[in-house]
Amino acid sequence: MSTSYEVKIWDLRRKLSGKTPSYVVRWKVGTKEKSKTFKTKALAESFLSDLRQAAKKGEPFELVTGLPISMAKPADSGPTFFDFARSYMAARWVHSAARTRETMTYALLSLVPVLTKDLRGRPDDEELRAVLRDYAFLPDKRRGELRPEQKAAFAWLEAASLPLANLLEPAVSRSALDAVALRFDGEPAAANTVRRKRAVLHHMMESAVELKKLPGNPLHAVKWKPPKATGAVDPRTVVNPVQVRALLDAVSQVGRTRGPRMVAMFACMYYAALRPEEASGLRRQNCDLPTDGWGLVTLEKARPQANKRWTNSGETHDERGLKHRAKDDTREIPIPPVLVVILREHIEAYGAEKDGRLFRTSKGRPFSSSAYSAVWQEARRLAFPVEQVASPLAARPYDLRHAAVSLWLNAGVPPTEVAQRAGHGVDVLLRVYAKCIEGQRARANGQITTALES
CATH class of the missing domain: 1.10.443.10 (Intergrase catalytic core)
Structure with missing residues (x-):
């Protein structure tokens, strides 16, 4: 996990939005500035005090969340990536066009098999993708019956999927980004395909932050550039x-x-x-x-x-x-x-x-x-x-x-x-x-x- 001991904490700042004041705590970890807003001064002062005490004790601060190790969320808590991917698809299904659903699914077909533990009995990737495409990411009424080998593949995914919070580790986030840059056969994907799949992953991480499943978008901590895509007509x-x-x-x-x-x-x-x-x-x-x-x-x-x-x-x-x-x-x-x-x-x-x-x-x-x-x-x-x-x-x-x-x-x-x-x-x-x-x-x-x- 990427951490830093270079921490700078500023004084509390009062912010007036309409008639209701709020209180902003601002600090910097390494080169990354962080902030958090509270409705009451007491809550803001308590959080600020926790940050200062952690810095005084010499605790390392996480670069992604900006929080000291003692305040960071444990990596093994919360949903797995597979579980969150399924809930994400279910939430987006009603409001998305057919092609958007297809784009989201094919991005997740690249990601879910990669973000797994090394457990015994792993099915081949083609079988995993078939289960995801034809069953796991469809609404209940669209699903058919799984064959015995498909049931085994589905159970393996549920057991092997990494916790969603593991993406806070830059190495894991980078492996996800590298996965969307490849076709299923391992060859480099077209630039526009990479950008579409990366956009799905980014939106998924933003949704996780919004739902408080992650403290911050882990992709922001990874220096990774998608291939350049020409937007002009030839x-x-x-x-x-x-x-x-x-x-x-x-x-x-x-x-x-x-x-x-x-x-x-x-x-x-x-x-x-x-x-x-x-x-x-x-x-x-x-x-x-x-x-x-x-x-x-x-x-x-x-x-x-x-x-x-x-x-x-x-x-x-x-x-x-x-x-x-x-x-x-x-x-x-x-x-x-x-x-x-x-x-x-x-x-x-x-x-x-x-x-x-x-x-x-x-x-x-x-x-x-x-x-x-x-x-x-x-x-x-x-x-x-x-x-x-x-x-x-x-x-x-x-x-x-x-x-x-x-x-x-x-x-x-x-x-x-x-x-x-x-x-x-x-x-x-x-x-x-x-x-x-x-x-x-x-x-x-x-x-x-x-x-x-x-």
């Missing part, structure tokens, strides 16, 4: 309008009905910059499609895809509000005549589902991400030469949205308007698409040349 993925037309034509040639049913969906991702889950939720009543000129799409809902075990409905698609917006908020997107024509032709050919949904299979089911991704890859092979097929150019359907936003920005549409149509904040928009805004370098070079020649 310009090499951005297609131009001519290439998009070739791709949409190629999509129409894939399969007997599957490709033709997806043309308008992919067109919405490009001409209206819809996210795939927004296109999945698009309804006929959301579309104003005049016979001439620009139309309008008013987005109300999205239908993101996730594994059935995480959704509320038990289906692969749950209906949700729009990303980054209030529950019942909408987003209006003017659409160009070319998309109006494509949508009108799609509705004439395939109609709409009873609830108005436009894009679905011949049996009325939403397209899965694997289905439309397979069609997209086949369309790339039909539309592009070999060297472009091997490149990142429009490698994913989502790249159509990136191409749309890049086109709008380069056409001179004000960033505020682009952000409104795309459902971004302006700051995020400019950061994500900074590398896709053309003409800035030549303009800057001209300005510098003028300055040098003056």
Whole structure:
């Protein structure tokens, strides 16, 4: 456990918040400043006296909690990490979207098997993860019966899981952080994956502090940096309008009905910059499609895809509000005549589902991400030469949205308007698409040349 004998304790400070005063005790352990607020002066003076007496006796103070050893919480008390992880998931389940539940679970699949004692009879990690994923982290009504070997794995986890308070030891916290940086096969995980899993661990520790299961967030005492993740769109993925037309034509040639049913969906991702889950939720009543000129799409809902075990409905698609917006908020997107024509032709050919949904299979089911991704890859092979097929150019359907936003920005549409149509904040928009805004370098070079020649 990391401790220090370098302790500095300041005098009591009175703080007035509204009409009620409070009393703040401030001290420093090593280089870390600590403070604790009390409602009464007597409680604050008692705590301050305890700190001073411990420092006078020469007790070491913990760096994480700031408390002397005699006042620190014993490491073997409180819930185990596994127990707290299960209660954390149960508390977050109702308020989380399906994909968030999935992200939290997969972070914990990396953490729980690592934060265990070295007990005999350890099942292999794949068996432990299966028990966690399919049983331990699901609500009671979603759980099935465990097989005998799964019961043994579950019992082993309950017995072997480290106490949650052990994470106050920096070596244990570091092992947790190192675990989220790896894939299940032991290889380094992608930077964005590491950041998502680390965020889950951090929020979990903050919840433990809030619930008074830990005196402080143990991650704050560990010097650990996640890998850098690029948040900007790669310009090499951005297609131009001519290439998009070739791709949409190629999509129409894939399969007997599957490709033709997806043309308008992919067109919405490009001409209206819809996210795939927004296109999945698009309804006929959301579309104003005049016979001439620009139309309008008013987005109300999205239908993101996730594994059935995480959704509320038990289906692969749950209906949700729009990303980054209030529950019942909408987003209006003017659409160009070319998309109006494509949508009108799609509705004439395939109609709409009873609830108005436009894009679905011949049996009325939403397209899965694997289905439309397979069609997209086949369309790339039909539309592009070999060297472009091997490149990142429009490698994913989502790249159509990136191409749309890049086109709008380069056409001179004000960033505020682009952000409104795309459902971004302006700051995020400019950061994500900074590398896709053309003409800035030549303009800057001209300005510098003028300055040098003056």
